[in-house]
Amino acid sequence: MKKVVILGGGVAGTVTANNLATKMADEVRNGEVDITLITDNPYHIYEPGYLYFIFNRLREDELKRNLEELLDANVRLAIDRAVKIDTENQRVECESKSYDYDYLVIATGSRIxxxxxxxxxxxxxxxxxxxxxxxxxxxxxxxxxxxxxxxxxxxxxxxxxxxxxxxxxxxxxxxxxxxxxxxxxxxxxxxxxxxxxxxxxxxxxxxxxxxxxxxxxxxxxxxxxxxxxxxxxxxxxxxxxxxxxxxxxHKGAEVVIDSGLGDKGGWIPTDRYTLKVEGYENIYALGDATNIPVSKAGSVAHFQAEVVAENLVADLSGIEPTAAYNGKTFCFIETGWEEATYIRFDYSTPPKPVVPNKLLHFLKVAYNKAYWLTARGLL
Ligand SMILES: Cc1cc2nc3c(=O)[nH]c(=O)nc-3n(C[C@H](O)[C@H](O)[C@H](O)COP(=O)(O)OP(=O)(O)OC[C@H]3O[C@@H](n4cnc5c(N)ncnc54)[C@H](O)[C@@H]3O)c2cc1C
Structure with a gap:
């Protein structure tokens, strides 16, 4: 059995786990692949919601969901805090037990x-x-x-x-x-x-x-x-x-720093196309945790999760992985109480903001609700 461990239950970890579980449903069911997501918070937080919460436009219960509800049934959830990533022995050591892996995905985000x-x-x-x-x-x-x-x-x-x-x-x-x-x-x-x-x-x-x-x-x-x-x-x-x-x-996660996997700021040196951690063929990193010079944004984590899941499917099937992240980023920008614009760019295309308007603001408000479908991998 091949073991995939995903560390972190934010956007990056959750979307990777759900995409992978959907693509490898048969392999998980017949015991060839095991997918475990380890995270230290039983809740998945929608951080963009804080911008609305402080102005009383979203309530606390609209900012979080129980992670168990968001994860595909084929993902094993472990609520535990990782203290060390032991790359030599391919093991994540947590406060209550250790988890061996064949493939590791580090999605531990950033912290203030x-x-x-x-x-x-x-x-x-x-x-x-x-x-x-x-x-x-x-x-x-x-x-x-x-x-x-x-x-x-x-x-x-x-x-x-x-x-x-x-x-x-x-x-x-x-x-x-x-x-x-x-x-x-x-x-x-x-x-x-x-x-x-x-x-x-x-x-x-x-x-x-x-x-x-x-x-x-x-x-x-x-x-x-x-x-x-x-x-x-x-x-x-x-x-x-x-x-x-x-x-x-901001800094990268403590476990990344304590495991000697981060740079000065605790960001993980990661190939900006393959999303493999530099020097490791079986470890991917994505989302806020990496040193890739793109926005630390949920949209980036989401687009990267699709690439990592696709490459893991190839790895687990014994095929050379070829999916690549092209720097795709999308961000709404609220420009007032009732209007917004957006920017979209990638490694080779700079952003071209459009004139702010009400429709874009309402799309952002709608996205605040639809987010929970995207986290499940349904949109
Ligand atoms: C106010 C605000 C507004 C934002 N607005 C937008 C927006 O409009 N659009 C947008 O795209 N992005 C936005 N973002 C950014 C977006 O929220 C982050 O980029 C995104 O959450 C990053 O996802 P991630 O999965 O990489 O990291 P995180 O969401 O931070 O998840 C990291 C996970 O790792 C877990 N973890 C960390 N260390 C350990 C450990 N040692 N053991 C176990 N688990 C661990 C954490 O508990 C967490 O579950 C906003 C952020 C903020 C704060």
Whole structure:
């Protein structure tokens, strides 16, 4: 029997497991293949929902599903925390037991590390996990005017466009509550422009200007003075705030770092076409966990999962795998309370944003519901 272990129950792990289980249903049933998904959280989280949750537009129960309900019946689910990936002995060591593998898929995602910036945990807010989103939601409810700073601290981070979306929605949210004129919105970015992709900058920057949203570039927070409520940057600048919404620094999973499989940031060196971990013929990595220079986005994880599942089918059938990921990325960008645009690109085609409109916003809202079908592999 060939054993496939998939580590991580986010988009990348879940979609890979479901695609593989569908394609290998007969082999699993007759005992030739075993598919085990190991994850440390019994719930699958729809992280894009945090952007809506903080404005009271989605409830907590709409952000998560029991993973057991989402997985194909041919996938064995193990709720356990991996502590070491032992590539020599082809084994994943978890807190309660070890799992041998013939093929391993690492889909452990990324995590936020606010503790890396002194003062950020005390004085900052974020919407990149549930606890942070709850705290920010109540801070927004209490906000009565003043200066809000949205600060992207470090690249890469999940969903590169989420801070831009938050800024636009926040502008409309304050307007609706009669607070925009009593408020200043400042957006800061670590690079020399407000976003890494020039076509997006060309569209977004004039929209910031029209709305009176200020921005600072080359802005790298080094410390937050929680008492004085100001950000101190590496470049020697200071920016005061009444409400700080930060995108905290990100790192790869601890198990990746502890197993010596990550680079400095804990990202796994991975071939950008085959999605094989460099130096290993039987280990794939995908989603946020890799060092591939594409967006850390659910859509990327989803497209990559299709490639990994197809290549695993070839591996398990004794055929040379040939499926390749071409960099395909798709992201909606909410540009306000009721309008959106999108970008679609790959390794050879740059994005061409379209004029924002209401229909695209409603498509995104519909996708927030349809997501659960895509995670099951049904869409
Ligand atoms: C606010 C916000 C908005 C976003 N908006 C969008 C959007 O509009 N569109 C889009 O495409 N993307 C968006 N994203 C990004 C998207 O959510 C992520 O890119 C996606 O979740 C990555 O999927 P993944 O499976 O690689 O990682 P994750 O979803 O992070 O899953 C990793 C899994 O690994 C498990 N795990 C980690 N370590 C261990 C361990 N040691 N042992 C066992 N299990 C472990 C975790 O519990 C988790 O289940 C957004 C993200 C955020 C935070």
């Amino acid at each position: 590390t606010p503790e890396e910036v002194p003062g950020l945990k005390e004085a900052g807010n974020w919407f990149y996990d549930l606890q942070g989103s709850m705290r920010l939601r109540s801070a927004l409810t209490r906000f009565r005017g003043g200066k809000i700073v949205i600060s992207v601290i470090g690249i890469p981070h999940k969903c590169p466009v989420a801070p831009i979306e938050l800024t636009f929605i926040l502008h409309d949210f304050l307007k609706k509550r009669g607070l925009r004129e009593k408020s200043e919105i400042v957006y800061t970015y670590p690079a020399n422009k407000i976003f890494i992709m020039e076509p997006v900058v060309e569209m977004i920057q004039p929209m910031f200007d029209e709305r009176g949203i200020e921005y600072r570039t080359f802005f790298n927070p080094m410390e937050i003075d929680a008492k004085e409520k100001k950000i101190i940057t590496l470049e020697g600048e200071e920016e005061s705030f009444d409400l700080l919404i930060a995108i905290p620094p």
